[in-house]
Amino acid sequence: MSRFAAPIAEQIWDMKYRFKQADGTPIDQTVEDSWRRIARDLARVEQDPDRWEREFYTALEDFKYLPAGRITAGAGTARQVTLFNCFVMGTIPDSMGGIFEMLKEAALTMQQGGGIGYDFSTIRPRGADVKGVAADASGPLSFMDVWDAMCRTIMSAGSRRGAMMATMRCDHPDIEQFIGAKSDPARLRMFNMSMLVTDAFMEADKADGSWELQ
Structure with missing residues (x-):
């Protein structure tokens, strides 16, 4: 069952924020993969990354918290892009x-x-x-x-x-x-x-x- 409340929401995620290879092949298979990617990348600078990855994932889960678009699109991709909107x-x-x-x-x-x-x-x-x-x-x-x-x-x-x-x-x-x-x-x-x-x-x-x- 889709996590998205409406098809347009899933379409926007797929089009703008889903991590994909250069040829368009999805790397994020689900929105949970996107949340995990963001949480893991943002936790890297913490003294206890594993703990903070869990904390950040919990905050993101079920759309309780949505980071800015550039964070959602760029965090954890290893691309040379800004995380500031x-x-x-x-x-x-x-x-x-x-x-x-x-x-x-x-x-x-x-x-x-x-x-x-x-x-x-x-x-x-x-x-x-x-x-x-x-x-x-x-x-x-x-x-x-x-x-x-x-x-x-x-x-x-x-x-x-x-x-x-x-x-x-x-x-x-x-x-x-x-x-x-x-x-x-x-x-x-x-x-x-x-x-x-x-x-x-x-x-x-x-x-x-x-x-x-x-």
Whole structure:
């Protein structure tokens, strides 16, 4: 009898978390095998691994406790993957070299299975002057499109979609473009997006006042 309450649950386990060989042959024959794999790997660092493997297995058994997805998928597999689900990217510099250096860091993090959050507020708005090259800036949304394409490319080899979070300050000149970007269903599909709101913005909103972009 299946341990799973619904077929969709077993399907997700099989697709995203079940340990398999490179050709897709299952190594975890049952979800109990997954629990045992996780418990044994996490207990290795303890002074009494056998005891803690039993403790951890008991916690996992019958879905009483579910570790984060990267732990469930990676622990005990001996693969070079992260067991952390989420990472916060450092400040994105407002320069072409700096932006693409951060893109490289993001690609390497996603290759290891991590999801990443970024603040794109540091990139100058669309139309701003780019000194020395007689050009206008394309703005943060255009670089978000590059990140989106990278995420689709890096994750295309596996069954798990990439996960990214983009934020932007409420006073950034491109904030309205940021808010409206996902009204196009084909754009920025690998991003969740959130506006960074200040107390001052909320007070201005309550008072129906003006709000300066800068």
